[in-house]
Every structure is written in C-alpha cells, then in structure tokens.
Amino acid sequence: MAGGGWARAVRGLLLDVSGVLYDSGADGGVPIGGSAEAVRRALATQKWRISVLGLMIAQLGSDSEAKWPWIKASGLKLQLCTNETQATRENFVRKLRAMGFDISVPEVTAPAPAACRLLKERGLRPHLLVHDDLVPEFAEIDKTNPNCVVLGDAAENFTYANLNEAFRLLIGMEKPVLISLGKGRYYKETDGLKLDVGAYMKALEYACDVQAEVVGKPAKRFFESALAELGVPPEQAIMIGDDIVNDVGGAQQCGMRALQVRTGKYRPSDENHPEVKPDAYVNNLAEAVDIILQHL
Amino acid sequence: MAGGGWARAVRGLLLDVSGVLYDSGADGGVPIGGSAEAVRRALATQKWRISVLGLMIAQLGSDSEAKWPWIKASGLKLQLCTNETQATRENFVRKLRAMGFDISVPEVTAPAPAACRLLKERGLRPHLLVHDDLVPEFAEIDKTNPNCVVLGDAAENFTYANLNEAFRLLIGMEKPVLISLGKGRYYKETDGLKLDVGAYMKALEYACDVQAEVVGKPAKRFFESALAELGVPPEQAIMIGDDIVNDVGGAQQCGMRALQVRTGKYRPSDENHPEVKPDAYVNNLAEAVDIILQHL
Numbered sequence: 254m255a256g257g258g259w260a261r262a263v264r265g266l267l268l269d270v271s272g273v274l275y276d277s278g279a280d281g282g283v284p285i286g287g288s289a290e291a292v293r294r295a296l297a298t299q300k301w302r303i304s305v306l307g308l309m310i311a312q313l314g315s316d317s318e319a320k321w322p323w324i325k326a327s328g329l330k331l332q333l334c335t336n337e338t339q340a341t342r343e344n345f346v347r348k349l350r351a352m353g354f355d356i357s358v359p360e361v362t363a364p365a366p367a368a369c370r371l372l373k374e375r376g377l378r379p380h381l382l383v384h385d386d387l388v389p390e391f392a393e394i395d396k397t398n399p400n401c402v403v404l405g406d407a408a409e410n411f412t413y414a415n416l417n418e419a420f421r422l423l424i425g426m427e428k429p430v431l432i433s434l435g436k437g438r439y440y441k442e443t444d445g446l447k448l449d450v451g452a453y454m455k456a457l458e459y460a461c462d463v464q465a466e467v468v469g470k471p472a473k474r475f476f477e478s479a480l481a482e483l484g485v486p487p488e489q490a491i492m493i494g495d496d497i498v499n500d501v502g503g504a505q506q507c508g509m510r511a512l513q514v515r516t517g518k519y520r521p522s523d524e525n526h527p528e529v530k531p532d533a534y535v536n537n538l539a540e541a542v543d544i545i546l547q548h549l
Numbered sequence: 550m551a552g553g554g555w556a557r558a559v560r561g562l563l564l565d566v567s568g569v570l571y572d573s574g575a576d577g578g579v580p581i582g583g584s585a586e587a588v589r590r591a592l593a594t595q596k597w598r599i600s601v602l603g604l605m606i607a608q609l610g611s612d613s614e615a616k617w618p619w620i621k622a623s624g625l626k627l628q629l630c631t632n633e634t635q636a637t638r639e640n641f642v643r644k645l646r647a648m649g650f651d652i653s654v655p656e657v658t659a660p661a662p663a664a665c666r667l668l669k670e671r672g673l674r675p676h677l678l679v680h681d682d683l684v685p686e687f688a689e690i691d692k693t694n695p696n697c698v699v700l701g702d703a704a705e706n707f708t709y710a711n712l713n714e715a716f717r718l719l720i721g722m723e724k725p726v727l728i729s730l731g732k733g734r735y736y737k738e739t740d741g742l743k744l745d746v747g748a749y750m751k752a753l754e755y756a757c758d759v760q761a762e763v764v765g766k767p768a769k770r771f772f773e774s775a776l777a778e779l780g781v782p783p784e785q786a787i788m789i790g791d792d793i794v795n796d797v798g799g800a801q802q803c804g805m806r807a808l809q810v811r812t813g814k815y816r817p818s819d820e821n822h823p824e825v826k827p828d829a830y831v832n833n834l835a836e837a838v839d840i841i842l843q844h845l
Contacts, residue, residue: 411709413744420735420744438756439716448709448716452752459751460734460744 259510259532260548263329265485266295267476267504269494270335270345271440272517273538275352277339278443282352285516287539289353295542296355298328298549328549333361334479334492336435336469336499338405338450339384342366362479364434364469365390368403371468377430379403382419382453384410401430404457404465406437406450416453423461431457435469437499441518470496471503480507491532493541495519502529512541555806555828556844559625561781562591563772563800565790566631566641567736568813569834571648573635574739578648581812583835585649591838592651594624594845624845629657630775630788632731632765632795634701634746635680638662658775660730660765661686664699667764673726675699678715678749680706697726700753700761702733702746712749719757727753731765733795737814766792767799776803787828789837791815798825808837 271277274292275284333356337345342361349356365387372379378395381388383405391403402419423429437449454465469475480487487508494500495517504511513519513531516538524534535541567573570588571580629652633641638657645652661683668675674691677684679701687699698715719725733745750761765771776783783804790796791813800807809815809827812834820830831837 409709411712413705413707416707416748417741417743420748421742424735424742438758439720445713446717446720447713448752448756452712452716452756455755456744456748456752460748462734 259491259512260544262489263491263510263545263548265330265332265480265483265490266542266545267332267334267479267483267490267492267509268292268538269470269492269496269500269517270333270337270349272495272519273493273514274333274349274354276441276443276517280443281348283443284352284354285537287537291539291542292331292354292356294546295329295331298546299330329545330483330485331360332479332483334470334476335361335363336406336437336450338364338387338434338469339408340386341390344386359482362475362482364475365405367475367478368432368434368468369394371432371466372401372403377401377432379432380419380422381405382407382410382415383434384408400426401432402457403432403434404450404454405434407453408447411448411453416456420457420460423457423463429461429463431461431463431465433465433467433469435499436465436467436471437496439518446518470494470499471506473503473507476503476507476509480509491545493535493538497523497526497529497531501531505529505532514538514541555787555808556840558785559787559806559841559844561626561628561776561779561786562838562841563628563630563775563779563786563788563805564588564834565766565788565792565796565813566629566633566645568791568815569789569810570629570645570650572737572739572813576739577644579739580648580650581833583833585651587835587838588627588650588652590842591625591627594842595626625841626779626781627656628775628779630766630772631657631659632702632733632746634660634683634730634765635704636682637686640682655778658771658778660771661701663771663774664728664730664764665690667728667762668697668699673697673728675728676715676718677701678703678706678711679730680704696722697728698753699728699730700746700750701730703749704743707744707749712752716753716756719753719759725757725759727757727759727761729761729763729765731795732761732763732767733792735814742814766790766795767802769799769803772800772803772805776805787841789831789834793819793822793825793827797827801825801828810834810837 274288275282342358346358378399380399380402433454436451438451439446439449490509492504492509492511495514501511501513510532512533515536570584571578638654642654674695676695676698729750732747734747735742735745786805788800788805788807791810797807797809806828808829811832
C-alpha cells in the first residue's frame, strides 16, 4: 500500500468531505483524527512553493512560464468535492472551519450551485424536497408553478407527506423531470448509518417510472467542474473518498486516480466490489497525504 | 369491449379491492359506484345455482359428480385478492361489510397471512416495518433478534427514523433478507395518490444492494394460493384490477384472463403499457360483472 506508484506526479487533491474530513452527525459531527492536520500539511506545500519558487521565477523574469508562474510553481492544490446538501456552501465552510479545516467557499464544489446553473439553463422551476438549511442556495430560482422536482438529502424532511407531495407533482407532469443532488446509498453519522438521497431517488424513480438526472458525484460533469476549479488536468489529480461507487468509480471514469479511505462509510466488503477497484486503499486521509507528500 | 370473447366460461372471479370495490382514504374510503351491487349480483348466481342444481343432483343420487356436487354446480365463485396491508383481514372485512360488501374473512387472500407462512417455513424472525393495524397478524411470530425485515404499506409509519432503522438492521446482516408485502408503485386514496410499499422497497433494495422477496401480487405463488381458495383452475378464472402490472400482468402470468378497470389508480397512459395488455378494459366492476353474467 504505502509508497505505491499511485502517488507519483500528483498536483491536485479532490477530497470528499463527510467520512474523510469528519463524521457527520446531529451534533454537527466530529473531525476524523489527523484530517485537519493533513489538510494543513497539503496546503503548506502550496504556500511554501509559492513563496520560494514564485520569487525565483519573478526575479528571473522568465516569459516561458504560464501567466501566473507562482501558481504553476505551487505544490498541492486542493478542492473539496462533496455531495453535501444539508447546508449552503457558506454554512458548510463555517462548520468545517470551526472544526479546524482551513477551507474557503471557492474551494468547495457542491451539487446545489451546480443544480442552480442547470435549472437556469433549461428554464426549470423546481419543487424542492431538500434540507431546510439548503433552501437559501435556491433563493434566485423561480419556484412558482413547478415543472420539476429537485431532491437533496432532506433528512428529517423525508416525511411520508413530503414524499407523497413530490410524487404527486411528478406523476402529474406530462414528462416528469426529477433532478437528484447525488445518488449516494447511505452515509455515516455519529449515531449510525443513514439512508442517503439515492434511496429516495430510487423510490420516486420507481413510483413515477422515470430516470432521475443526477447532479453531484458520480456525474462526470460534476467532477469536471471540480477539476476546472482546481485548474489541474485529471491525470495529475487524485480523488480521496469513502464511497466506492460515487467517489472512486466516478473519479476514475473521469481519468483521475482515486483512493478509498477506510473511514466513514467504508466497509470491508467494499474491497470485493464487482465493478470498482481503487488505485489504492489508505487507512485515512492523513496516511494518503503522508504518502503523496513523500512523492512530491 | 362489451360482450367480447374474454367473458366466456368464467367460473371464478378474483377481485382486487382498493380501486375496484372502493377508493381508500384516511376516512376509511368510499365504495365505487355500483361495486357493492355488482358483488351481490355475482354472489347471487352462486346461491341460486346451489339451491336448484344442488337439489336436482342430490335427488338423482348421481355418483358421477365430484364430492360436493352442489358446490361444483354453483355459478360464479368469488375471492378478493388484495395487497392490502394496512389492517388485519378481520378488520378489513369489517370495513368492507360496513360499506355494503357481503364478504367474509376466508374470501380474502392477503399478503400478511402468506408472509407468516413463509416466515415459519424458513425460521425467519422479522423486524416489522408495517402499519400499526397490521401488527396483530404477526402475533404468533417470534420477533426477537430479527434476521429479516418485513415491509408493508406502513403509511404514516414510513418515517425517516423508521426507514433508517430498517436499513441499519438489513445492512448489518451478513445476507440481508427483505420481504415486501407487495411491490405496488402507488395507490389512490380519497385525498390523492400515495406512494405504495414498492417505492420504499426500492429504496431499501438500493441502499442495501439486495433484492426483496415479494409476497403478494404479482407473485405467482400468491395468485396460486388465491386460486386454490377459489377452487377454480386458472383458465376458468378472471382477475379484475386497477393495477396494470400487479393485477393484470401478474394474473396473466398465472394463465388467467385479466381485466383492467378504469377506476382507482387507472390512468389513460396504462393503455400504452409496453409489456402488459389486459384481455379487456371495463369502465368499472359493475360493467365487468354485467358482461360476465350475460355469458354465464
């Protein structure tokens, strides 16, 4: 495992958040041991290389480098790539910072902003079945007379009444449009495993005989937008996640390497998955970052 | 439609209940116009033929007839074949009788008693995610230390917490066993369409990567046990239901004819179903019984 070839020539890290940085829970969640420190060490390579190499290149006055040589010269770049839909990105980042993760809003790629772009492009007016705390992400979107349903990890809002309401709207449409913010099967909170949005997506798909459009991991377009934020091509990026299908499989389909951590929702049976095989397993994010830093 | 060949040589009627006899609802539901009268007329053929033919045969003292000639000589026989899992059969029959349907408990084939037989055969101890009013059906079943989950139309019991609990039990089993009392997509109540047990079955199947065992329509074994109660071979029986897949498709797979009524959850788009084509459409149960009686 340690020191494998998978760790060579990495310039960008895409990190899943829940189950990699922290275990979520009703109490807000708890950081996974060593993760905040690992993020700090990864970002530190960036800062150090900016200061030294950027200065050297600036002094040389070289024109052969790209437009911003001090960025090109930096170490690891980092982007969080999450299917988190229980909070706005702003509140999500606030929570992460309170847990000791040195992260800012543009460093988070999340499904809700991606869904808003899609809704605008296609003139769709959503009925939202999402977590209360996510609703502000859709503030700019016309929600009158809905012609689609947007499903997120609504958690306590997944009531019998709310599911029936979303179902009735869909079944009443001539051509039902169901947009799902992710298709995860389940995730781990501090008080146990919870059904994720994908399970409810399947319920509505079956009831309405419709196929949902997934925004978020493992959609290719979603990984591509995270890579664009990162400014790193897929062959120089590595995804680190706890979800064998949505993190590992999705990233590999985009030409990235991908690691599965043995934290969060990881289960030993994942290692026998019939379709997806990670480039490596690591015990946790800290171990992954250790090995990647050794190969920088 | 009227007078088609489909109505010839019918000796047994299997009737779906919700959407055929009545529209269910929080208030207990309301009979569909003409249905109680139709059941009465169908049963009347039976009584008349018993009294006249039974008497004639008894007087002739013939031995060439079966053991109970007065039964063999009867007109239409009738069995309700329902996926109803919101009440015990006793309470279900009480409700139907109060609506004017002249039905008794042995005339109802329902999933819960069938599931109890299966649980006993296989030594399974269920965790129940069912409607409160169905629980007494499982009174005789050992439910300690569950090694399977039984899912019914739990309605208001389909809470986020209850679904997570059932999910955690399943995902914690070495080989998850999920038994679903039906796999309907939705049904109609007086206040609108509601998601049926099949939608929640799909959610748990996806989350646990397991295939549910369906007890109830459209399972072949379930139709066969209803036919056994009826004492009529499939080619002399006809199923009348509002569900194109579970009623019509399921019955046809057992060699029965099947009608779809244009009541209950029927939708015009059902008539373009890619796989299932009923032997005929009728506007409602009353029309079906009219035509069948004309061919007796």
